[in-house]
Amino acid sequence: xxxxxxxxxxxxxxxxxxxxxxxxxxxxxxxxxxxxxxxxxxxxxxxxxxxxxxxxxxxxxxxxxxxxxxxxxxxxxxxxxxxxxxxxxxxxxxxxxxxxxxxxxxxxxxxxxxxxxxxxxxxxxxxxxxxxxxxxxxxxxxxxxxxxxxxxxxxxxxxxxxxxxxxx
Amino acid sequence: xxxxxxxxxxxxxxxxxxxxxxxxxxxxxxxxxxxxxxxxxxxxxxxxxxxxxxxxxxxxxxxxxxxxxxxxxxxxxxxxxxxxxxxxxxxxxxxxxxxxxxxxxxxxxxxxxxxxxxxxxxxxxxxxxxxxxxxxxxxxxxxxxxxxxxxxxxxxxxxxxxxxxxxxxxxxxxxxxxxxxxxxxxxxxxxxxxxxxxxxxxxxxxxxxxxxxxxxxxxxxxxxxxxxxxxxxxxxxxxxxxxxxxxxxxxxxxxxxxxxxxxxxxxxxxxxxxxxxxxxxxxxxxxxxxxxxxxxxxxxxxxxxxxxxxxxxxxxxxxxxxxxxxxxxxxxxxxxxxxxxxxxxxxxxxxxxxxxxxxxxxxxxxxxxxxxxxxxxxxxxxxxxxxxxxxxxxxxxxxxxxxxxxxxxxxxxxxxxxxxxxxxxxxxxxxxxxxxxxxxxxxxxxxxxxxxxxxxxxxxxxxxxxxxxxxxxxxxxxxxxxxxxxxxxxxxxxxxxxxxxxxxxxxxxxxxxxxxxxxxxxxxxxxxxxxxxxxxxxxxxxxxxxxxxxxxxxxxxxxxxxxxxxxxxxxxxxxxxxxxxxxxxxxxxxxxxxxxxxx
Ligand code: SF4
Ligand code: SF4
Ligand code: FES
Ligand code: FES
Numbered sequence: 001x002x003x004x005x006x007x008x009x010x011x012x013x014x015x016x017x018x019x020x021x022x023x024x025x026x027x028x029x030x031x032x033x034x035x036x037x038x039x040x041x042x043x044x045x046x047x048x049x050x051x052x053x054x055x056x057x058x059x060x061x062x063x064x065x066x067x068x069x070x071x072x073x074x075x076x077x078x079x080x081x082x083x084x085x086x087x088x089x090x091x092x093x094x095x096x097x098x099x100x101x102x103x104x105x106x107x108x109x110x111x112x113x114x115x116x117x118x119x120x121x122x123x124x125x126x127x128x129x130x131x132x133x134x135x136x137x138x139x140x141x142x143x144x145x146x147x148x149x150x151x152x153x154x155x156x157x158x159x160x161x162x163x164x165x166x167x168x
Numbered sequence: 169x170x171x172x173x174x175x176x177x178x179x180x181x182x183x184x185x186x187x188x189x190x191x192x193x194x195x196x197x198x199x200x201x202x203x204x205x206x207x208x209x210x211x212x213x214x215x216x217x218x219x220x221x222x223x224x225x226x227x228x229x230x231x232x233x234x235x236x237x238x239x240x241x242x243x244x245x246x247x248x249x250x251x252x253x254x255x256x257x258x259x260x261x262x263x264x265x266x267x268x269x270x271x272x273x274x275x276x277x278x279x280x281x282x283x284x285x286x287x288x289x290x291x292x293x294x295x296x297x298x299x300x301x302x303x304x305x306x307x308x309x310x311x312x313x314x315x316x317x318x319x320x321x322x323x324x325x326x327x328x329x330x331x332x333x334x335x336x337x338x339x340x341x342x343x344x345x346x347x348x349x350x351x352x353x354x355x356x357x358x359x360x361x362x363x364x365x366x367x368x369x370x371x372x373x374x375x376x377x378x379x380x381x382x383x384x385x386x387x388x389x390x391x392x393x394x395x396x397x398x399x400x401x402x403x404x405x406x407x408x409x410x411x412x413x414x415x416x417x418x419x420x421x422x423x424x425x426x427x428x429x430x431x432x433x434x435x436x437x438x439x440x441x442x443x444x445x446x447x448x449x450x451x452x453x454x455x456x457x458x459x460x461x462x463x464x465x466x467x468x469x470x471x472x473x474x475x476x477x478x479x480x481x482x483x484x485x486x487x488x489x490x491x492x493x494x495x496x497x498x499x500x501x502x503x504x505x506x507x508x509x510x511x512x513x514x515x516x517x518x519x520x521x522x523x524x525x526x527x528x529x530x531x532x533x534x535x536x537x538x539x540x541x542x543x544x545x546x547x548x549x550x551x552x553x554x555x556x557x558x559x560x561x562x563x564x565x566x567x568x569x570x571x572x573x574x575x576x577x578x579x580x581x582x583x584x585x586x587x588x589x590x591x592x593x594x595x596x597x598x599x600x601x602x603x604x605x606x607x608x609x610x611x612x613x614x615x616x617x618x619x620x621x622x623x624x625x626x627x628x629x630x631x632x633x634x635x636x637x638x639x640x641x642x643x644x645x646x647x648x649x650x651x652x653x654x655x656x657x658x659x660x661x662x663x664x665x666x667x668x669x670x671x672x673x674x675x676x677x678x679x680x681x682x683x684x685x686x687x688x689x690x691x692x693x694x695x696x697x698x699x700x701x702x703x704x705x706x707x708x709x710x711x712x713x714x715x716x717x718x719x720x721x722x723x724x725x726x727x728x729x730x731x732x733x734x735x736x737x738x739x740x741x742x743x744x745x746x747x748x749x750x751x752x753x754x755x756x757x758x759x760x761x762x763x764x765x766x767x
Contacts, residue, residue, distance in 0.1 A: 066333025
């Protein structure tokens with residue numbers, strides 16, 4: 001299949017062909033069911049980890065839709081990602097309280113440390129870096145989360161130490 | 169069962185069909201409600217909300233283009249509240265619209281500007297951000313998404329009407345942008361360049377890529393012989409740009425305007441349309457003869473004059489390209505002849521000749537850049553202007569178009585028959601081909617009143633006809649009793665249906681005509697905006713009127729074509745023809761995955 005060739009990325013761990021075959025099974029299952037695009041994309045993301053263009057094309061061809069429409073849906077919902085996700089997700093709060101008390105500084109510092117932009121994933125796939133709107137810790141701003149753990153009154157100089165705990 | 173609904177609009181009692189929207193109900197009763205995203209019979213989405221009205225009993229103002237009427241409804245279209253709200257919405261829209269109207273190609277021809285005037289908005293009160301990326305310039309279409317107002321008419325045109333789906337709405341909220349998947353450039357995806365999106369865009373966000381500057385430059389260059397040709401459909405719509413009544417061709421005035429603009433020769437693409445019939449008709453008879461005498465031949469054969477259709481099929485059905493006629497489109501044929509036959513005749517080096525085609529089409533702008541469209545290292549055609557662009561040049565030059573004295577096209581590439589005129593409308597190429605092929609094979613005129621093959625006339629998406637061949641001339645005995653089945657479609661959605669049948673091996677046809685735009689070239693992506701079905705009908709009538717007014721109605725009767733074969737080309741499908749007038753196609757694939765890397 002021509003798609004398999006182009007999908008192949010630099011990570012060796014997973015067998016691409018196997019993942020693609022699994023996605024094709026999902027597509028086959030939903031093929032003639034109207035309104036199943038979001039379902040299929042969900043499952044494809046679970047299988048593949050994210051939804052790069054090549055996977056979107058697979059889904060588009062399978063369901064007989066233009067890829068522009070598939071991409072429209074993928075980019076509309078925040079739970080879909082077109083980038084590989086890291087093992088851990090960092091979310092810095094940029095709600096009003098955090099913003100005025102230095103949230104932006106945390107973002108800038110993290111960009112430096114991780115060497116990526118907001119929304120991206122580090123090359124070693126350890127961290128995906130996002131921002132959030134108010135995570136309910138306004139009294140102790142600035143706040144951020146790594147996975148489910150909330151960090152309050154974060155001092156930018158402590159960021160390296162916090163991240164160190166998550167590196168394996 | 170149709171039920172009538174009673175309501176009042178601005179106190180006036182009116183009655184309309186059930187299911188009618190407030191906006192339509194108002195229009196039917198001569199009450200105008202301002203609207204921007206809504207496009208009659210084409211697009212209804214409710215995104216701009218400029219069409220809001222007050223409905224008694226409803227707490228919020230209602231978008232009249234979306235809300236159907238109900239019994240006893242009381243609507244106010246112009247209350248103080250409504251006016252205030254509309255202006256506010258408009259001003260918000262303006263706040264993230266680049267305010268560079270003076271340098272925008274849609275200046276004076278923009279629905280957004282017109283709306284501002286209508287609502288009496290004279291200043292931009294709010295400032296805003298706008299980061300919608302760079303302007304993309306493809307050979308056919310220029311995209312400037314900073315100007316997009318997200319009406320999504322183009323999305324409807326590309327997806328629902330054309331069935332291509334090259335563009336769609338991406339992301340959400342303030343970041344929403346209309347683009348191909350993953351915001352890839354339009355030039356990198358399966359866009360057909362049909363331009364139907366540019367024909368409905370209300371603002372300067374989607375438009376044809378400008379060729380006017382290039383053409384002025386050529387006209388000013390004393391070392392260039394600048395030669396122009398015009399497609400059949402241009403004359404059926406150009407007058408509309410000057411406020412003339414739709415439905416009549418302005419052929420003579422157009423020729424006069426082109427002379428006045430300074431073109432050295434004013435030729436007619438129609439001449440090459442007649443030529444196409446001889447080349448394509450011969451090709452068709454050749455394929456049928458082979459098939460009926462036990463040889464291998466690819467049938468059905470499909471017409472190839474519409475470059476949007478060609479790019480579409482190269483992307484979507486790259487395995488079916490053998491079905492396409494090898495004929496270049498008529499204006500490419502004429503360009504090739506101008507730079508060979510005519511260049512020799514007037515003793516000018518083809519490199520010093522600059523050929524401009526005026527076309528109802530945006531895809532032709534891409535077509536002329538194809539490497540297949542060159543002979544001896546020079547492109548067959550140098551620039552393509554749309555009908556809209558020609559109108560602009562005429563205005564720029566201060567020509568009083570409406571009052572021009574009519575003129576003729578120049579010889580020897582200016583004379584055409586009625587068969588050439590109908591190339592501009594869906595069904596026309598097929599009818600023109602049948603007029604010639606039938607007569608060639610039987611020695612008799614095509615047996616239809618006025619020579620019109622009525623089953624394939626009109627705006628339906630797919631049309632078909634069966635022509636039974638009897639009493640053939642001796643050399644066509646193999647066709648005796650054969651029922652030739654033809655199909656005609658316009659718009660890429662219909663084309664998809666017919667090619668799908670071919671791919672599945674169940675196509676019952678011998679010959680298929682495809683035009684890329686719904687209705688044919690009369691409603692091409694480069695024609696005056698906005699093309700409604702009513703306008704299509706009028707332009708169609710104009711084309712048939714032109715055809716019926718011609719002393720000659722069949723391509724093979726064109727004396728200048730006969731002379732061209734005698735003096736230069738030899739035989740239809742002969743060696744010189746193959747060199748100059750025929751081409752081949754490129755397998756692209758839906759994701760351009762079949763394209764060979766270009767070196
Ligand atoms: S030119 Fe035609 S195919 Fe391309 S985006 Fe516009 S409507 Fe779609
Ligand atoms: S590009 Fe034009 S037609 Fe398309 S959504 Fe934007 S304004 Fe509307
Ligand atoms: S604003 Fe950051 S936690 Fe509420
Ligand atoms: S015209 Fe009704 S919402 Fe735009």
